[in-house]
Amino acid sequence: MLAVVPPPVTVRVPSKINLHLSVGDLRSDGYHDLTTVFHALSLTDEVTVAAAEEPGVEVYGEGEDAVPTGANNLAWRAVQALAAHVGKDDPKVRVVLRKGIPVAGGMAGGSADAAATLVALTGLWKLDIGRDELAEIAAKIGSDVPFALYGGTALGTGRGEQLVPVLSRHTFHWVLAFDQRGLSTPRVFTELDRLREAGNPPRVGSHAPVVEALASGDPRQLALLLGNDLQAAAVSLRPGLRRTLRAGVNAGALAGTVSGSGPTCAFLCVDAESALEVAAELAGAGVCRTVRVAHGPVPGARFVGGEDLNRPTPPPQVHA
Numbered sequence: 001m002l003a004v005v006p007p008p009v010t011v012r013v014p015s016k017i018n019l020h021l022s023v024g025d026l027r028s029d030g031y032h033d034l035t036t037v038f039h040a041l042s043l044t045d046e047v048t049v050a051a052a053e054e055p056g057v058e059v060y061g062e063g064e065d066a067v068p069t070g071a072n073n074l075a076w077r078a079v080q081a082l083a084a085h086v087g088k089d090d091p092k093v094r095v096v097l098r099k100g101i102p103v104a105g106g107m108a109g110g111s112a113d114a115a116a117t118l119v120a121l122t123g124l125w126k127l128d129i130g131r132d133e134l135a136e137i138a139a140k141i142g143s144d145v146p147f148a149l150y151g152g153t154a155l156g157t158g159r160g161e162q163l164v165p166v167l168s169r170h171t172f173h174w175v176l177a178f179d180q181r182g183l184s185t186p187r188v189f190t191e192l193d194r195l196r197e198a199g200n201p202p203r204v205g206s207h208a209p210v211v212e213a214l215a216s217g218d219p220r221q222l223a224l225l226l227g228n229d230l231q232a233a234a235v236s237l238r239p240g241l242r243r244t245l246r247a248g249v250n251a252g253a254l255a256g257t258v259s260g261s262g263p264t265c266a267f268l269c270v271d272a273e274s275a276l277e278v279a280a281e282l283a284g285a286g287v288c289r290t291v292r293v294a295h296g297p298v299p300g301a302r303f304v305g306g307e308d309l310n311r312p313t314p315p316p317q318v319h320a
């Protein structure tokens with residue numbers, strides 16, 4: 001009898017920025033308590049999973065050479081975590097990543113791929129597992145993985161894995177400046193600890209005003225409130241980011257912030273038209289590798305129709 005091979009499954013997954021990121025002290029488990037407002041952006045990765053005799057990971061697109069394809073790829077860790085959860089040993093799966101999210105850019109690209117892989121495998125393996133059960137598996141893979149499952153705008157606490165949705169009435173328009181190289185997340189947290197031991201870098205206040213600004217939907221109000229405790233550490237490790245942040249505001253953005261652990265800078269613009277103008281001017285300013293426009297909030301990891309494993313990666317929008 002012929003075995004029936006299920007068709008490949010593709011999932012699109014958003015990147016994130018942190019509109020507000022307050023970092024507490026170092027915990028005994030090596031993590032820091034956080035309070036953060038996550039915001040999912042339309043800059044996405046696509047993940048296809050397919051049954052295959054030769055299991056493994058393939059990576060195409062943004063930063064493909066910097067992404068491991070072995071057991072430490074976060075997408076492969078998701079395959080193993082879900083397989084263990086449902087008692088499948090030796091999962092025969094091929095995972096194809098089409099990356100649009102910058103690698104080690106502070107936009108949770110690897111976490112996004114892990115979240116997308118979990119969702120895609122529920123389709124491939126026909127599993128009846130809801131988002132909340134997937135989120136528990138996701139949190140074991142990384143602090144940012146659960147948010148990529150839900151998307152939207154959410155308040156994150158704990159390591160960032162405990163989530164509550166936040167009402168956001170408006171589509172906000174962003175310009176993203178990718179840096180030449182990535183930054184290691186643990187290194188940026190360690191640099192913040194060092195800066196705090198040496199002095200008193202500024203700390204962001206409460207997240208409450210950011211939540212109010214999101215409910216009002218006014219980008220000008222939100223722009224005044226963007227804040228990230230990791231920004232001082234990212235700038236300390238990559239001083240050129242100061243120039244990038246200034247250049248975005250000089251180009252007409254309402255405000256700029258380092259995204260998460262950096263080095264990507266996110267600039268909030270008044271509307272879609274302004275974002276295109278800011279992107280064009282920033283691309284010409286010579287302060288970053290590549291510029292993209294994006295909007296948020298957008299939903300979390302979602303199935304995409306029309307499977308084709310050989311589909312090329314979409315071209316970038318604006319180049320520096």
Ligand SMILES: C[C@](O)(CO)[C@H](O)COP(=O)(O)OP(=O)(O)OC[C@H]1O[C@@H](n2ccc(N)nc2=O)[C@H](O)[C@@H]1O
Pocket residue numbers: 018021030031032033034036106108111141142143144145158159160185186189260261
């Ligand atoms: C900077 C953020 O992107 C903000 O959303 C996240 O906190 C980072 O999340 P992530 O990349 O999923 O991080 P994980 O893979 O969980 O952790 C990587 C490393 O970052 C540091 N880390 C991460 C999260 C956290 N709350 N405290 C930390 O100190 C730890 O050294 C940890 O070993």
Ligand SMILES: Nc1ncnc2c1ncn2[C@@H]1O[C@H](COP(=O)(O)OP(=O)(O)OP(=O)(O)O)[C@@H](O)[C@H]1O
Pocket residue numbers: 066067068072073074075097102103104105106107108109110111113114144182183185260261262
């Ligand atoms: N699927 C993946 N995509 C990108 N990087 C991956 C992946 N799997 C493992 N990695 C490794 O993880 C490192 C961090 O990648 P990632 O792109 O998730 O960083 P990040 O966006 O700064 O993360 P975060 O914002 O969650 O801190 C990379 O340098 C790479 O070596």
